[in-house]
Amino acid sequence: MKLVFAGTPEVAVPALDALLASGRHEVAAVVTRPDAPAGRGRRLVASPVAERAEEAGIEVLKPLKPRDAEFLERLKEIAPDCCPVVAYGALLPKAALDIPAHGWVNLHFSLLPAWRGAAPVQHSIMAGDEITGASTFLIEEGLDSGPVYGTVTEQVRPSDTSGDLLTRLAFAGAGLLAATMDGIEDGTLKAVPQPADGITVAPKITVEDAQVDWAAPALRVDRVVRGCTPAPGAWTTFRGERLKLIQVTPVPERTDLAPGRLVVGKNSVHVGTGSYAVELLWVQAQGKKPMRAADWARGMRIAEGETLGT
Helix, strand or coil, rough: CEEEEEEECCCHHHHHHHHHHHHEEEEEEEECCCCEEEEEEEECCCCCCHHHHHHHCCCCCCCCCCCCCCHHHHHHHCCCEEEEECCCCCCCHHHHHHCCCCCEEEEEEECCEEEEEEEEHHHHHHCCCEEEEEEEEEEECCCCCCCCHHHHHCCCCCCCHHHHHHHHHHHHHHHHHHHHHHHHHHCCCHHCCCCCCCCCCCCCCCCCEEECCCCCCHHHHHHHHHCCCCCCCEEEEEEEEEEEEEEEEECCCCCCCCCCEEEEEECCECCCCCCEEEEEEEEEEEECEEEEHHHHHHHHHHCCCCECCC
């Protein structure tokens, strides 16, 4: 088939690579978000998908909005058979959805209908899921509600951050998306409507969502930290300033600390929660680089009775 691939961040690159390597389909163009300011100089930088497409010598389309007339006209000229999508980052209007004969097929990082929305991997970890996965589905005008072509499953490991899990899903999902294109082309794959039961939603995680509540159980604290790493980053406050929490681990044997209470040992920093303690392993103070929590605590000269959070 002739394909136009839509995607923006690094997590979409493995899928583009899989389609380029398939030898069965032609990736005629790539659609991605416009260049965005980045770094201290805030200079405009192309998306990872745009950079990969340019390396491969593929036409790159960067519409400000996918309903722009110029973009829709170019898409009609290319006349793709199908448009595979991975984390493109913009809503597609019906005018665009109607152009390819086989529609737009999205690779979504959950087992639909679970975790429809922008942050499925983060929500899966924060909810304590033991199994997650990726799905390919035909895009409709509803939010991740279209019929599903296929799925792959992935175990959520006890130490997984959302970054760890998303990396594994990006590569497993790349193979699924390529196989989905094959099945659509040869007519062996039919999309199946999603069940009406089991729908959960995964809206974007905000900075406010990432604030740790020390009155919550230790397992919840651990899941919030892992689910919000690397973005937007779990955090708390100490002495009125924000402290980023990069890695913690539950300590079930320690139940003597009130929520937020800090106790510094020779090489450890324990914090009380609503159940048992957690140990801080890696933190990042405002304006500082990430560091081991024990080194941070020594530098702060934490007094007995001090707490994290309000």
